[in-house]
Amino acid sequence: MKKVMKIEGMSCGHCQASVEKALSTINGVKAKVNLGKKEAVIEYSADINDDVFINAVTEAGYEVVSIAEKKGLFGK
Numbered sequence: 001m002k003k004v005m006k007i008e009g010m011s012c013g014h015c016q017a018s019v020e021k022a023l024s025t026i027n028g029v030k031a032k033v034n035l036g037k038k039e040a041v042i043e044y045s046a047d048i049n050d051d052v053f054i055n056a057v058t059e060a061g062y063e064v065v066s067i068a069e070k071k072g073l074f075g076k
Helices: 013-024 050-059
Strands: 002-008 029-034 039-044 063-069
Touching: 002 050, 013 029, 013 039, 013 050, 050 063
Parallel strands: none
Antiparallel strands: 002 039, 002 063, 029 039
16 A cells, blocks of 8 residues: 655755654555655555554654545546
């Protein structure tokens, strides 16, 4: 499963790495942060509540604007 999280407050590569690290420490999660888009794409296999992702980013010092399921091409 994949989710896309919009994040505010990131301004440099260090910020990007901090958010990736915070999300990747969650068991079963792989995250890729795009600084330019101000978003993280989160891949996970277990049933994880969105609050777990939001708390990890907030504790790292950044603000989660939105979180949504990532769909394939053309919304499928």
